[in-house]
Amino acid sequence: MKSDSRIKAIIIDDEDLAREGLNLMISEVSDIEIVAMCSNGVDAVKTINSLKPDVIFLDIKMPIVNGFDVLELLGKEAPAVIFVTAYDEFAVKAFEANALDYLLKPVNPERLRKSIEKLKKHFKTDSSAIENVISVHKKEQTNIERILVRDGSTVHVIPVEDILWLESQDDYVAIKTEKSVFLKLERLGKFEEQLNKQKFKRIHRSYIINLNCLQRIENHRFAILKNGAKLPVSRSGYSRLFETNE
Amino acid sequence: MHPLLKSVRHLLLLVAAWLPAVAGIAYVHTFVAGASYKQAFILLTPVMVLELFVFLSIWFVCKSTPLETRNIGYFLLRHLVTLVVMNAIWVHFAMLYSEMLNVIYEATIWRTQFDSIMPVLTVIGVFIYFLSAMLSYLLLALEQARVSEQEALNNQLKASQAELRFLKATIHPHFLFNSLTALSTLTKTSADKAQQVCLQLAEFLRYSLTFSKKEFVSVSEEMDHINNYLGVEKIRLGKRLDTAFEIDDSALNETILSFSLQPLIENAIKHSIEQRLDGGTISLILKKADGHIFVNASNPVAENSQQTKGGHGLPNLKARLEKAYNNDAKILAHKGEAAFSVKLYLPLLNTEPK
Numbered sequence: 001m002k003s004d005s006r007i008k009a010i011i012i013d014d015e016d017l018a019r020e021g022l023n024l025m026i027s028e029v030s031d032i033e034i035v036a037m038c039s040n041g042v043d044a045v046k047t048i049n050s051l052k053p054d055v056i057f058l059d060i061k062m063p064i065v066n067g068f069d070v071l072e073l074l075g076k077e078a079p080a081v082i083f084v085t086a087y088d089e090f091a092v093k094a095f096e097a098n099a100l101d102y103l104l105k106p107v108n109p110e111r112l113r114k115s116i117e118k119l120k121k122h123f124k125t126d127s128s129a130i131e132n133v134i135s136v137h138k139k140e141q142t143n144i145e146r147i148l149v150r151d152g153s154t155v156h157v158i159p160v161e162d163i164l165w166l167e168s169q170d171d172y173v174a175i176k177t178e179k180s181v182f183l184k185l186e187r188l189g190k191f192e193e194q195l196n197k198q199k200f201k202r203i204h205r206s207y208i209i210n211l212n213c214l215q216r217i218e219n220h221r222f223a224i225l226k227n228g229a230k231l232p233v234s235r236s237g238y239s240r241l242f243e244t245n246e
Numbered sequence: 247m248h249p250l251l252k253s254v255r256h257l258l259l260l261v262a263a264w265l266p267a268v269a270g271i272a273y274v275h276t277f278v279a280g281a282s283y284k285q286a287f288i289l290l291t292p293v294m295v296l297e298l299f300v301f302l303s304i305w306f307v308c309k310s311t312p313l314e315t316r317n318i319g320y321f322l323l324r325h326l327v328t329l330v331v332m333n334a335i336w337v338h339f340a341m342l343y344s345e346m347l348n349v350i351y352e353a354t355i356w357r358t359q360f361d362s363i364m365p366v367l368t369v370i371g372v373f374i375y376f377l378s379a380m381l382s383y384l385l386l387a388l389e390q391a392r393v394s395e396q397e398a399l400n401n402q403l404k405a406s407q408a409e410l411r412f413l414k415a416t417i418h419p420h421f422l423f424n425s426l427t428a429l430s431t432l433t434k435t436s437a438d439k440a441q442q443v444c445l446q447l448a449e450f451l452r453y454s455l456t457f458s459k460k461e462f463v464s465v466s467e468e469m470d471h472i473n474n475y476l477g478v479e480k481i482r483l484g485k486r487l488d489t490a491f492e493i494d495d496s497a498l499n500e501t502i503l504s505f506s507l508q509p510l511i512e513n514a515i516k517h518s519i520e521q522r523l524d525g526g527t528i529s530l531i532l533k534k535a536d537g538h539i540f541v542n543a544s545n546p547v548a549e550n551s552q553q554t555k556g557g558h559g560l561p562n563l564k565a566r567l568e569k570a571y572n573n574d575a576k577i578l579a580h581k582g583e584a585a586f587s588v589k590l591y592l593p594l595l596n597t598e599p600k
Contacts, residue, residue: 015424021430024431063520086424086427087420
């Protein structure tokens with residue numbers, strides 16, 4: 001806990017009155033300084049990056065980029081976090097299991113005060129607990145529609161249909177689209193689990209292709225894409241291409 | 247499965263009831279055939295045990311020959327044939343058994359005794375058949391009554407469950423808690439607005455609770471409900487939620503199925519407005535056209551939204567429309583590049599709202 005200055009916090013919620021209410025309540029019960037308020041996840045990642053708050057009050061249900069996405073995008077740079085949620089049985093269970101702090105909406109001032117006291121004592125949100133909650137949340141996701149990639153303080157939302165192929169590069173996965181390449185710290189296997197298996201096939205240890213972009217297979221060993229790219233196909237990848245997904 | 251064989255207790259009761267019958271016929275036998283009690287029991291016990299099985303098997307005959315029949319002749323013939331065949335087999339068995347006793351005891355009295363008792367056995371067989379048939383039909387009727395009672399209860403349960411599901415779906419925890427959160431802020435910042443929202447929320451909930459009581463309402467009642475709902479949602483979503491309504495005034499007094507419009511607006515909020523960073527506009531067109539009410543609700547498509555022909559509350563609404571309008575109502579959902587729309591065609595009803 002830093003004693004020299006006030007704690008800096010950011011409130012992230014997509015509903016105006018929820019933000020405003022929390023802001024009022026925090027100033028009533030504590031000396032925490034609210035340095036910014038964000039109405040969506042993309043904006044939040046950017047603001048957290050530039051303002052480096054000590055703690056964020058994070059709503060879960062938000063459009064496009066939800067609370068879990070925000071934490072995942074921040075990765076190791078995430079500040080201490082207090083979740084704020086109206087109703088999400090899954091989330092509440094996950095928080096209880098991982099001893100993370102969360103507030104239920106409408107927020108009770110007394111409960112908020114306790115939460116802030118706890119924060120001042122420990123001042124560290126257990127990052128493994130956060131990872132647990134995120135991974136449980138991610139496990140629930142199959143046939144994802146978009147991939148989120150952070151690049152410094154900008155967040156890119158890549159619709160899966162724009163992807164040509166994904167390529168594993170050391171600890172990263174390169175996501176190729178018509179216009180550019182995005183790098184994400186993730187295993188290729190994870191994408192294989194999450195992407196729709198009817199549309200994306202793992203043709204090789206290091207490659208997953210979008211079947212819509214496939215032009216032809218050359219002598220069982222190369223996949224030729226519509227944009228002319230030539231990617232290797234392994235033996236098991238070849239059989240995966242022709243198996244049906246029942 | 248025979249009802250009397252379902253439990254050991256029933257079976258024991260049956261056997262206990264059978265013992266006096268065996269004793270009775272043995273007693274008669276001592277008179278008719280001039281036999282000793284010992285001889286009577288040796289001859290008749292196995293015969294009566296077999297008759298017990300006959301008694302039980304008649305239930306299956308009754309089960310396959312229902313009492314509620316148009317064709318009395320066929321019904322009687324079936325039973326008559328069964329009776330004759332069963333009785334003949336049984337008496338025959340008794341005869342063969344008496345012959346066997348002759349061989350075992352190296353005496354001829356057993357067959358003679360059988361010959362004397364045979365008419366009595368035949369009469370008993372007929373009597374037992376009647377008794378068993380009566381008992382079987384009684385048991386079957388009881389069973390039938392129990393099954394229909396069970397069905398009635400099940401239907402009641404299903405109806406209540408459907409109602410509960412609907413109410414739960416109407417009053418989403420998510421909607422409720424988020425509204426209360428917004429309200430909680432308003433009590434600090436704007437008392438007048440807070441009061442207005444409280445009243446609208448109360449009206450919304452009140453109407454939702456009438457769901458099971460009023461199947462049909464006027465268009466204007468349903469529109470009031472929608473406006474209360476939107477009043478609460480606008481507080482919560484602020485600038486993100488915009489609406490464009492075109493309501494034909496002449497349709498306001500027409501009667502429609504309650505909760506046939508509000509779910510369309512709710513879907514639009516849940517699957518489009520809430521999912522979009524900058525929200526959007528929900529448009530609702532309602533007009534009277536040759537013999538029906540035409541409704542079109544549309545909203546911008548949200549990226550990666552689940553709003554499709556199969557998803558969310560539409561199937562539920564469709565089922566309710568079919569039931570209420572005897573399949574005369576139509577509901578069409580269409581997802582385009584930029585907009586999602588639902589069209590309703592509801593037949594005009596010439597009744598006053600109940």
